[in-house]
Amino acid sequence: MAPITSSREEFDEIPTVVGIFSAFGLVFTVSLFAWICCQRKSSKTNKTPPYKFVHVLKGVDIYPENLNSKKKFGADDKSEAKNKPAVPKTSLHLDLEKRDLNGNFPKANPKAGSPSDLEHLTPKTFSEKEQKESTSPDSLKSSSSLCSVEKQDKLGTLFFSLEYNFEKKAFVVNIKEARGLPAMDEQSMTSDPYIKMTILPEKKHKVKTRVLRKTLDPAFDETFTFYGIPYSQIQDLVLHFIILSFDRFSRDDIIGEVLIPLSGIELADGRMLMNREIIKRNVRKSSGRGELLISLCYQSTTNTLTVVVLKARHLPKADVSGLSDPYVKVNLYHAKKRISKKKTHVKKCTPNAVFNELFVFDIPCESLEEISVEFLVLDSDRGSRNEVIGRLVLGASAEGTGGEHWKEIREYPRRQIAKWHMLCDGFGLWRPL
Incomplete structure (x- = not known):
């Protein structure tokens, strides 16, 4: 009977030990949580987000604090x-009827x-x-x-x-x-x-x-x-x-x-x-809008057109800082209707951008006669409307290098052909007929 009595005493001491450890753990957890909250509060009050x-x-x-x-x-x-x-500075009530124009x-x-x-x-x-x-x-x-x-x-x-x-x-x-x-x-x-x-x-x-x-x-x-x-x-x-x-x-x-x-x-x-x-704004001349390097490939078996926007060079400055944030929008037209649109990523602060981005378009017909591709080079401007730097159209009815490039991909299907093209004025945009 003696062994049974000693084992009961040991079991009676276990809840006391567990309670002591639980109390210490709870106190430590609360203290740690309070310390973390104080650190976050002090960091928020002392740290001001840049700009x-x-x-x-x-x-x-x-602003809560009066700067004046x-x-x-x-x-x-x-x-x-x-x-x-x-x-009264604290009053936000304004009598709008007494205001002038x-x-x-x-x-x-x-x-x-x-x-x-x-x-x-x-x-x-x-x-x-x-x-x-x-x-x-x-x-x-x-x-x-x-x-x-x-x-x-x-x-x-x-x-x-x-x-x-x-x-x-x-x-x-x-x-x-x-x-x-x-x-x-x-x-x-x-x-x-x-x-x-x-x-x-x-x-x-x-x-x-x-x-x-x-x-x-x-x-x-x-x-x-x-x-x-x-x-x-x-x-x-x-x-x-x-x-x-x-x-x-x-x-x-x-x-x-x-x-x-x-x-x-x-x-x-x-x-x-x-x-x-106030002086007159320095508006860019339409004669120097830069160039765009485009690669095209027409797959006649699958009726797909692969467009690669490679590079842009000599882009004019979009503002007085002399820096532009260019990107390219690619619009695919079938007759007068736009059937697809893509765009590249924005390249920060450069007049000579390297894009190297590929887009694949499904052609709804077996002929390229009614298909045209429009390229719009824009300057990314946060907070206002993005300004068009230049424009390029490739198609059967396009003039100059745009028409020649389109003719070559029709004569040599499954071949990737790249050419430099001069950008034209982007204001008063022309749409395919």
Whole structure:
């Protein structure tokens, strides 16, 4: 009976040991989980994602922290607070019925200010007087009497400010207003302007303002804040502004552009107010759109057409940075109907792209008489419409090297034939008949 008693005592001690180990395991697990949560929280608060930007519209800051704090700007904000009307900053309620065509609130006694006083005045103060003059009958008569040469030379002036916040590593661009824009609508003698801004040369950030209706002196007052840009890299950047006029029924009209190299501009002393004349955009000539190397092979037994997009060379620059991000769209047509479409990958920042991509198309008929292939070389542009660099059509009715290439693959089936082709103008696209 003694052995049986000792074994029972051992079994009674097992639950106590298990409970002790379980308690220690639970405490360790909770402590580890709490430590991981604290580490993630601290890393999120200290780490700012690179090149993040925040858009401030008409003085309403959508970021939790106010960038115009006294700690940041010092005495400049005190002087601005005296000149600004008393509007509650925390209130997001806006009386839209009291706004004018520019989206500004009317003022009782507007005072005209010089460009040097622009920093201490809101854009509404110095734009209302010119807005009245631009919409008066006298101004309409004077603008209509200008010759076409003067209209092309005088495209207006863009006002903006630049600033760098060292505490948050943020680059701040405030697009204030534009003055003296040309009228793009001949009937109403006005425009619907808005502005696109790109940071070159990498083109990572492409932002745009809202459209202001029927005005030649738009007051935008929109702030774009880019986070994660080191101050040492500011000197290597270039700001590219494109001023456009919105058109509901066709492509928007390009008024002009402004290019601001930041090399030599010191932002360490605080905010800098700048203005630049708007110049005519440098449009590419249609004579030099580059070349495209295409290889074709027609399989008469299987009724398939193999298309290889090999290379592109001497492509024109798509913007002022001199760099393009080309890719090729391939459209297969049977008579007037597009029956298939393909596209290559985007090649970053190069005028001489190497694609080497193969596409196989099934031909719906035994003859190539009604078949044509269209190649569109485009510049990839994030945030806006991709621009056509050049165009090429191969088919029986195509002229030049396009028709010769098509004739050779018909005479020599099952043979891969490659040729260089000059690209033509991509605007006003021709479609197969």
